[in-house]
Amino acid sequence: MPSTKQKIEEEHGRTLTNRQTTFARYIVEGIYSNADCARKAGYSVDVAAKQASILLNGRDYPHVLDYIKDMREERERRYGVTTIGQLERLHKLSIGAEENNQFSAAINAEKIRSALGGLTIDRRETINTIDQLSRDEVTARLAKLQQQYPQAFMVDITPKETPDEQGPRGELLEHDPQQPTEEVLRDKD
Numbered sequence: 001m002p003s004t005k006q007k008i009e010e011e012h013g014r015t016l017t018n019r020q021t022t023f024a025r026y027i028v029e030g031i032y033s034n035a036d037c038a039r040k041a042g043y044s045v046d047v048a049a050k051q052a053s054i055l056l057n058g059r060d061y062p063h064v065l066d067y068i069k070d071m072r073e074e075r076e077r078r079y080g081v082t083t084i085g086q087l088e089r090l091h092k093l094s095i096g097a098e099e100n101n102q103f104s105a106a107i108n109a110e111k112i113r114s115a116l117g118g119l120t121i122d123r124r125e126t127i128n129t130i131d132q133l134s135r136d137e138v139t140a141r142l143a144k145l146q147q148q149y150p151q152a153f154m155v156d157i158t159p160k161e162t163p164d165e166q167g168p169r170g171e172l173l174e175h176d177p178q179q180p181t182e183e184v185l186r187d188k189d
Contacts (some may be wrong), residue, residue, distance in 0.1 A: 004070045012063035019043065020064050023055060028071045086116055 002010070009015055016024075019041045026037035034052035043051045058065045094109035114120045130138060146153045 004074065005067065008063050008067045008070065012066070014061075014063045016063060016067055020055065020061065021067070023052070024064060024068045024071060027056075027068050028075060083116065087113055090116070 005016055005021065023037050023041035023043075026032055026040050027034070032040065034056060035049040038048035038052040038055070039045060054060050055064050056068075090109045090113040094106045094113065097103070097105035097109060111120070133141070
């Protein structure tokens, strides 16, 4: 059975060079930028970014792009995570932990299995208090709130001339010297 590389080369009638296969391998890893992948594959620093773009555009070297696609699919088949696969794996881990009297680990595996299977729901809320946030985070949160609720941030900044004495709602308090105050009324009793 021909390898992925051979199959791609036959389909396109073009040979994958060592640099192209190395470039493809680094791209599939997904750790490096496109230019870094080209540099690691042996392309010079001066042309690495341009060469990566050319290799990935699909017009100039379609066989390289197909090779990358096939390698990604193979990686997905080999290491892909599926619900059934995870349920089976967690079940095996649970049984193994229980057989070794590691009940905490067995319970943990079963708890994850039940959540994965949809039997339980982990309800956690992350609540940040202002004292746990940095100054930048507080500023960002205030800016977001100001965008969402601009009416709450409208401030009337025109100064008003008011006497020193005001009631709880800003109304003026008047004192009528003819009416006795509560203290005077209590003293008379």
